[in-house]
Amino acid sequence: MIAIAPSILSADFMRLAEQVQEVEAAGVDRVQIDVMDGRFVPNITFGASVIRALRPLTGLQLEAHLMVEPPEEFIERIAEAGADTIIVHQEATPHLHRAIQQIHGLGKKAGVAINPATPAIMLSEVLGSLQIVLVMTVNPGFGGQEFISTTLEKIRQVRSWIEERGLDCEVEVDGGINLETAPQVVAAGANVLVAGTAVFEGSGSVAERIQMLHAACLAKRCESRF
Ligand code: DX5
Numbered sequence: 001m002i003a004i005a006p007s008i009l010s011a012d013f014m015r016l017a018e019q020v021q022e023v024e025a026a027g028v029d030r031v032q033i034d035v036m037d038g039r040f041v042p043n044i045t046f047g048a049s050v051i052r053a054l055r056p057l058t059g060l061q062l063e064a065h066l067m068v069e070p071p072e073e074f075i076e077r078i079a080e081a082g083a084d085t086i087i088v089h090q091e092a093t094p095h096l097h098r099a100i101q102q103i104h105g106l107g108k109k110a111g112v113a114i115n116p117a118t119p120a121i122m123l124s125e126v127l128g129s130l131q132i133v134l135v136m137t138v139n140p141g142f143g144g145q146e147f148i149s150t151t152l153e154k155i156r157q158v159r160s161w162i163e164e165r166g167l168d169c170e171v172e173v174d175g176g177i178n179l180e181t182a183p184q185v186v187a188a189g190a191n192v193l194v195a196g197t198a199v200f201e202g203s204g205s206v207a208e209r210i211q212m213l214h215a216a217c218l219a220k221r222c223e224s225r226f
Helices: 013-025 048-057 072-081 096-105 151-165 182-188 206-217
Strands: 003-006 030-036 061-067 085-089 109-114 132-136 170-174 192-195
Touching: 003 206, 013 048, 013 206, 030 048, 048 061, 048 072, 061 072, 061 109, 072 085, 072 096, 085 096, 085 132, 096 109, 109 170, 132 151, 151 170, 151 182, 182 192, 182 206, 192 206
Parallel strands: 003 030, 003 192, 030 061, 061 085, 085 109, 109 132, 132 170, 170 192
Antiparallel strands: none
């Protein structure tokens, strides 16, 4: 089952509640909220207060992608604001295991994101306790960037380790996901596709764009070149 996770980074911030309700009506199961601190990534977005504001307005899973350092300083307030899943970056803390324990201790699902330059092996000691691995397919910080195709091999690697170990862990990808790259990442083993620009920008409605992404995922499995 392939899930599309709209990233509200690309939504109309003047109509955020409406846009979240639009994607909910389109049948997705989650939205991704990109929390950026202007330090771990060169951009600032929003934090716990936006999650708190959205919480009562939707039944969707709220997936907080923490592009902040150190994440441990933010996990509790993001959890209390109503996030269902908290994803931290492997690169953002020397105490990754403790951060995952903290997320689980708060009753939330835990994910770890790795940047394009980070090898998948950096997850080997924590993979067994994760509900999500997020393979960044762009360098984090902004929407609308070009997909980095060398990450396809990393997606394959993470998927094969999950299968080998019989883990119940999603392989999520984020950045540059569109009608062209969606079948590539699915063929490589991704089952959750974060999309901002492809969902919130372009012709047609949000629902139509999500439907087209789903259809693209089912397209003939492409022979990726990497
Ligand atoms: C990068 C952000 C983006 C966003 C989706 O830090 O995490 O990847 O979610 O961006 P696009 O517009 O490429 O789907």
